[in-house]
Amino acid sequence: MELRVKEVYIGAGGKNVAVLNYADASELDVRPLEKVKISFRGKEAIAIVDISERVVERGEIGLFLETLEALGAKEMDIVEVVPCERLASTFYIRKKLEGRELKEDEVMEIVKDIVGNRLSEIEIAYFVAATFTKKMSLKETYFLTKAIVETGKRLKLNKYPILSKHSIGGICGNRISLIIVPTIASLGYTIPKTASKAITSPSGTADTMEVLANVSFGIDELKEIIEKVNACIVWGGSLDIAPADDKIIRIENPLMLDPRAQMSASILAKHIGVGTTHLILDLPTGREAKLKSYASARKFLSDLKWIGKKFNLKLDGVITRAREPIGNGIGPALEARDCLLILENRLRGNLREKAKLVGCRLLNLVGVELRRAQEMFERSIEKGKALKKFREIIEAQGGDPNIRPEDIEIGGYTYDVKARKRGKISHLDDNSIAILARLAGSPKDKGAGVYLHKHLGEKVKKGDKILTIYAESERKLTEAIRFLRREKRIVVIR
Amino acid sequence: MELRVKEVYIGAGGKNVAVLNYADASELDVRPLEKVKISFRGKEAIAIVDISERVVERGEIGLFLETLEALGAKEMDIVEVVPCERLASTFYIRKKLEGRELKEDEVMEIVKDIVGNRLSEIEIAYFVAATFTKKMSLKETYFLTKAIVETGKRLKLNKYPILSKHSIGGICGNRISLIIVPTIASLGYTIPKTASKAITSPSGTADTMEVLANVSFGIDELKEIIEKVNACIVWGGSLDIAPADDKIIRIENPLMLDPRAQMSASILAKHIGVGTTHLILDLPTGREAKLKSYASARKFLSDLKWIGKKFNLKLDGVITRAREPIGNGIGPALEARDCLLILENRLRGNLREKAKLVGCRLLNLVGVELRRAQEMFERSIEKGKALKKFREIIEAQGGDPNIRPEDIEIGGYTYDVKARKRGKISHLDDNSIAILARLAGSPKDKGAGVYLHKHLGEKVKKGDKILTIYAESERKLTEAIRFLRREKRIVVIR
Incomplete structure (x- = not known):
């Protein structure tokens, strides 16, 4: 059916929505929650149907912002609309709900359809529920990681090695990235750190860094920054590196689900996407952490090592027992101030100690003997090299390089x-x-x-x-x- | 935050949607897919947030049709909007996803929130997935049935017994209701039959009956019809008897999920809602039917008996092996014509035989000895009593009582x-x-x-x-x- 586009200036949070007149919907035999395939000049979008008697007349189709963009269509353009057949990926999701193992191409199909906005929130929720209740094997988790990486953008740096660190969240104040990244970078290593913003915690690394500099960049801007200063601390969400992951996490949030396979794929995909070759994991365990026990942390680490190997990613982890917040400040400005104080060598305490512990294990992973790593790490901070590097990073990310802890409001x-x-x-x-x-x-x-x-x-x-x-x-x-x-x-x- | 209502003439298929300006959403700290609680003159609605820069200005809130109706609000009204805290029911859904058994009040809370549009499609999908992957115990299924009944409207007839029949779908042409209902009613019994429309099959009982009469009525109109002719064949979806069930089924459709507990609760709630005291189930089994084996049908039947007893519902079933379509015609008009021909005593074959088999077991359930039931059933058709009753039903439902099989197009x-x-x-x-x-x-x-x-x-x-x-x-x-x-x-x- 040919319909005339009417622009609807509503964004539905990344999903495609099309508004049909009741009569046209009935003619097409589609109901709300069902999907239509819209074609326009060689482009296609699959959209969820809403029904209206007044927003659109017969012969019109109201397209929400995401759908307009996906099609490159404008008001008055004529698009071709047909009911959408059941996608193969929905059969694979059902297969997983039934507890059967998915093949590589099946996982890829699901992830492609998530990224392409072809699966509805309902269908993605079923996928999350399937991986939550039926678990994914290591092999499936590897397929998921691969699919998430391949459906996203990649950062290509002509460097080796490329280092990074990742903390498995859940503990307040654990802002070691802001210490580790400049320190390691000051020693000549490349360390592009992509970080998250807080969802339920008081502050994510990206929220804290945002007190000092911009954190939202495109992938080309990011490349420039890293080529200039060998490091960065940016918000991963702006990079489109693992778009499937971002979409899945949004569907997990209402029930705060975190299927282990999805968590593993999420961590790895984001690091593989920026070309990381050596990754150290910080794994706090305890009643209030994401990982409840030492045993579960060890299992998680060994699984990630197995998958990492398939991507030539060398990976190790530091398992600690978390019994209290790390650092003194909790909240973006308070954390940023503490990190600056530590890099100015004016503050000691558990945040600095933990940064050193994890940072040295990362250096160890690229072949530096552990005692030597500790000396290098300490000296970089004591001699102000880490601070200098941090100021370079802040400047490269558009912040004030001369900022002092006392300036932070x-x-x-x-x-x-x-x-x-x-x-x-x-x-x-x-x-x-x-x-x-x-x-x-x-x-x-x-x-x-x-x-x-x-x-x-x-x-x-x-x-x-x-x-x-x-x-x-x-x-x-x-x-x-x-x-x-x-x-x-x-x-x-x- | 106080916001001014802007009417958005879009229906989103039963869910509440509110459009916020980007700045207001940010001030409220809500993102798309999250929820807000909207209050207006003592009424409350929980709505999913969409974001717009153009449909609503700062200080405005765009309400979709369902939300306007739920609040009784109009353009320019001032409503109070706050971010919605996580509902208790979402914790219970997660509990079930983790495989733990739900208590009566927990199931009730979930069902109430579904009916009240307080749960999003994502959250309902998680509930469906939980009952699909983790199964519900008999007790939980009873709680679910009870909750679905209690959150819906009830039909109250001053009659006893009230008979009905139900076929567990999956087999083409199995239109025995159109034979059984008039025949049983012609024998003096009350038999209000609520039926479904086809979703994936070629025709539901309601689609077929619609060829001959109206099938969409409110509960008061339904009462009038039954008081007049002792029977009806209407579309259950128009009655609001088990609204939770309808909403859940819509979420099941994209993946064609049918968790056994939901299927049981769905069948029973609809019959309990119209006051059925004696219910016969038609259970075709086979590779292409919903019930694959005799054993699974027997288990299903015994479960339903157990739950039925708690509602004083006497229940039995006829398990048959389904190897081919029942009847000759498949499709609304073709089926309606066959049923008329059978009631005119002009057509024999497996549809008539099956109707007799199931109808007589229903009579047996209210105490008629089986051989006697068979005689009564045959005689009602042969003497034209069933046909006369069918014409009365058609007339009461606004159809042409004099229609002949040859008139059906x-x-x-x-x-x-x-x-x-x-x-x-x-x-x-x-x-x-x-x-x-x-x-x-x-x-x-x-x-x-x-x-x-x-x-x-x-x-x-x-x-x-x-x-x-x-x-x-x-x-x-x-x-x-x-x-x-x-x-x-x-x-x-x-």
Whole structure:
């Protein structure tokens, strides 16, 4: 059926939507939630059908922004519309729901259709549910990784080796990338770090870096930055390196599902996409981390090693026990300030120690003997080489290279939590501190968050400040304080 | 945040959608696919967020038809909008995805949120996937049935007993309801039959009945019809008796999933909703039927009996082996004509025999001895009582009570399939015949379909007509013929 395009200026979050008049939909025999195939000048898009009696007349088709773009069509263009037959990929998704193993081309077909917006949210949800309930074998996970890489853009650098690090999230403040990347780069290595923004945590590496510089770049801009300064800390979401992964994660969010296979493929695909040859994983384990036990972390690491090998990616991991937040500041500005202080060699503590631990293992992975790696790492920070490199990165990413920790604006509304008795800090609840920081406005309000004056095992006197909440508005500070009063076990002194 | 309503005349197939300006969405910290809670004069709706820069300005919120209706809001009304917290039901859905058993109030919460449009398509898909991959226990299935019944409308008739029948689909032409309902009603019993329309089959009972009368009624109109003639054959989808079920089925369709628990709850809820006290199930089994084996049909039946008992529903079933289509005509008009011919006592064959088999077991369920039931059933048809009752039903549903089989219009484009050799019909492929009828235009084109001149085991001479394809357009007839030529095993003669 030929229909005349009407532009609908609504974006539906990456999915294609077409609005049909009731009569045309009935003639085509399609209902809402079903799909049509739209063709225009050699381009094709598959769109979910919405029905209207008023937005479009008979003979018209309303196209949402994504669909207009996919087709390159404009108001008044004539497009050809037919009902969409069931895609082969839907049969493969069903096959997986039934618990059967998928073949390489079947996984590829599913991923291609996700990237091409040919599968609806419902169908992608079934795919996520299938991998969550029926699990994916290592082989399937490898196919998934490969498909995600191949349907995305690639960064091609003429360098070897290309280093990177990745933390398996879940622990507050764990901002080691901002220490490791400039330090390793200052030693002459190439280390392009793509990072995520926070979804449920108080701040992602990309949110924190954004306090100091831009983090959204296209793949060509990224190449320029790395060629100039050998490193970067950018937001992975802007790069289109693993677009399937981004789409799948959006469907996982409503139920916070994280099928292990998808998590593995997601991590690996993003690093393979930027050409990483040596990758160190930071695997915090514990009740509040994503990985609950040492055994599960070891299994996860060995699986990733197996898959990494297929892509010539050398991979190792540092498994740590996470019992409290890493670092003092939690929230973009507070974290950025701490990282600058560490690189200025003015701050010590567990964030610096952890960065060193992971960073040295990364150097070890490219052949540097461990004791030597530790010396190199320390010296780079102490001599200000890491700081100099960090300032170069900030400048290359359009930030102010001369920024000092004192320049970083922190929220003006504050509240101190003080010790009610003397003793030792025996518990700092990572989850509750994350919620506190979120309620105070983090990561949206860059200056909001929580600052820890004390860490686990430290002695306190009655009245000592344990933590300070920072907010950019009084209302949000009040909300955080209200939560603080309700929760009993955020800080325990014994 | 207070926002001004802008009406968007788009229906999104039952889900609530709200369009926010990019700046407002960012201020609220919601992204596409996330949800907001909208309040207006004591009413609340939860809507999925779409983003626009042009359809709505800052301070405006675009509401799709369903959301406008749910809130009773109009253009320029001021509504209160806040980000929607994660609903408890999403935790229960995740619990089921993890394979844990749900409690009664948890199932109720999920079903309530589905009916109230508070769960997105993604979340409902996760629920379907959970019941598909992790199965529901009998107890959970009972809870699901109860929740679906209680969230829907009920038909209250002051009668006892109230009979009904239900066929578990999958076999072409199995239109026994149009024979059983008038026959049983002619014997003085109340039998309100709610039926479905075809989704993937060539015709549902409601499609076939629609050839002779209206089938879409509200629950009050339905009550009037039954009080007048003691029976009805109407489309269940128009009654709002089990709205949760309808919504779930729409989410199942893209992958044609049919979790057993959902199937059971769906059947039972619809009958309990109209007050059925005695229900006979028709359970065809076979390679091409929904139930593949006798054992699985028996298990299904015993499960349904167990659940039925909790609702004081007396239930039994007739398990048959399905090896070919039931009846001659396949497609709305062809089926309606056959049913009229049978009630006029002018046609015999397997459709009449099967209707008798199932109808008599229904009479047996209300205490009529089986041999006596057979006599009553035969006599009602032979004496024209069933026909008279059928005409009353047609009239009560707004059709022409004097219609004759010859008046029913059949598609004018035809193609005969003839025997290429003499022998016996050894195979009639139910699935392929269904596709033939669909390609010819059934059920949308009422006059389209397939007519079987021969059944399994019948002898044929070379050149005998085996089946005729009917279509309302040449194009569709051509499509059906093309399929016919490609498929080898539609009819086998030995």
